[in-house]
Amino acid sequence: MFENLSNRLQEAFARLRGKGRLREADIDAALKEVRMALLEADVNFKVAKSFVASVRERALGQEVLKSLTPAQQVIKIVNEELTRLMGEEAVGISFSPSPPTVILLVGLQGSGKTTTAGKLAKLLREEGRSPVLVAADVYRPAAVDQLRRVGDLAGVPVLTAAELGVKADPVRIARAGIEAAKRSGRDLVIIDSAGRLHIDDSMMDELRRMKAETSPHEVLLVVDAMTGQEAVNIAKTFDQRLGVSGVILTKLDGDARGGAALSVRAVTEKPIKFVGVGEKLGDLQPFHPSRMSSRILGMGDVLTLIERAERSIDQKKAQELRERLRSDQFTLEDFVDQLRQIRKMGPLEELLSMIPGTAKLKKVGALQVDERELVKIEAIINSMTREERVNPAIIDGSRRKRIARGSGTRVQDVNRVLKQFQQTRKLMKQLSGVERQLTKGNLRFPFLQ
């Protein structure tokens, strides 16, 4: 996510490092690079211009902090400006005090509305709401089928024209859908509208009528993160003609430059509420401007990482593991268990990108993660007997051969897993030592001093 922009910006700053004092020319040279980076990331041309201007002004106007080197100061300013550009605070869905809350999803064709509808329904269902999805796209062939499929996966009912007993008219479907939701005591209605061009008058009119008839609490514009300079126009036009309350940015899992994200917020002043980061239904996340900004600048996003870990790691299991580590009983079974838990947190590559400094490692090719490698490891461990997992020392040559055959791998692979296990075990032991020290409060990280 935002990788290209991130790399480019870090390159720009690398040249400032090691300079004791920054002259105006140094700053200008760096800012020229920043501008290039922003433009390559599809940040709107005018937004890029004013961004660079305000960074320049602040960098030259003395905001001298003794604790920072000049380069760090510029990065700090860019970080703050980026955060400001993306909207400071995270903004969630505003729910209606008298349910059901109605959310209308709008956007261009192909921006990902239907998939997003399913993702949003799942996310909010997991937060304890009881949503329904309303299929108001009567134009695209099979759009209703797609929403039904997505709804099934999300465990959320889908209301269609046929089920509601109304004509295939978007406005009527939406209205009937809300009525039906009220009757069945649902507290959240998500309406999937047909994709349309912002310049299509009659289609935009239809949306206006839909809005008037359903008075939604949220009108969310779904925007493809790969959109170019047009993104700003799309957002502006939808907002002027319809009034939108927020933006959902999709397809951020590619190498999308995401410049649209930066621009849309700056131009419309409407918050980005969620970002779509994958094809699976669980791949929708709340948008945190400051975290995103530090990720762009290669400063990592430890907060999200911690949150993710808290959500997906079983506390009880973690406690058990700690016990076992202490008594030196960490086995291959625990090892595979750990792998599974980490994988539950999300794609490895994404997790790594949240750790400060990894962006650079990745660029030099030192951090190539292959998700399939994990599958292989799991297969190997699953091919062992229980006895072997508890006591790997007994795994001799012939056992290795058997395990390799059983898991469809080679003996070398089995050897590697066993070695990795030994290393992990050693590392775990050290870490549990660190933890003991931490709890006593006498540990100081060198980089926090």
Added chain:
Amino acid sequence: MVKNWLQTFKQGLRRTRQGFSERLWSLLRAHGVIDEELFEELEGLLLQADVGIRTTTELLESLRERAKRERIESPARLTPLLQEELLDRLRADSPGYDAFVTLMVGVNGVGKTTTIAKLAHRYLGAGDKVLLAAADTFRAAAVEQLSVWADRLGVDLVHHQEGADPSAVVYDAIQAARARGANRVIVDTAGRLHTKANLMEELKKIKRVIERQVSDEACEVLLVVDATTGQNAVQQARIFHEAVGVTGIVLTKLDSTARGGVIIAIASEVGVPVRYVGLGEGLEDLAPFDPELFVRALFEGQGA
């Protein structure tokens, strides 16, 4: 017929023209002389058309140099130069394809399925017998969407169950086409982000299956690109090209946007020619891309 699509072409480009050439002309009129300020504004104009900073810089570099060398002083005389520069980059000697199999690829949501319907419609109009292969076995209801089109167009569709191996679908489709005497097979594939290595592998496998069945010249690989896409389109083109050898670009939704400048970047940075442009929602609205016509249409209706 020819006049018809010419009309479509011009009409579809109306927005691009308004966004680009009208502003170009007012910019040139506002400047009495060629100076750095003018180039800066030209830069802004090209950037806003999604030409991208790299190609824009390069374009302006040669423009600057030529203006100097040819001692051009009036800003209005920069237009023919700019036209030439654009045309240079867009013109490609692409071999004419008479494809038996056309593989359609692209990221999610660019309009692959709709483009397939339009392409099938074109082929049908030329008297061909068309067969569609539903090799998008991933997206919910993708097969249904394609089968709706197949019904409307009255063409055969080969499909498997959702989640089936797309290569198997393609294999069957080619066999079926031969058995039924169809001379065009259009393959719909699942939208995939070019960054997903395993999905790109899947695509390579599909291509290999086709290569084993038909000769190189009989297989066309079209990358569908949404005209509203920004610089990411260049990366898409590059990676899809590396994976499956893209023979042409289809630029969709060009009617919707004042941009589309990214094709200039794709052509000059990746070297894949544009084959078709999508200019509207009707079945007729897919036009073969003609660089000369495109550039002329871009600058048309203006005078110094």
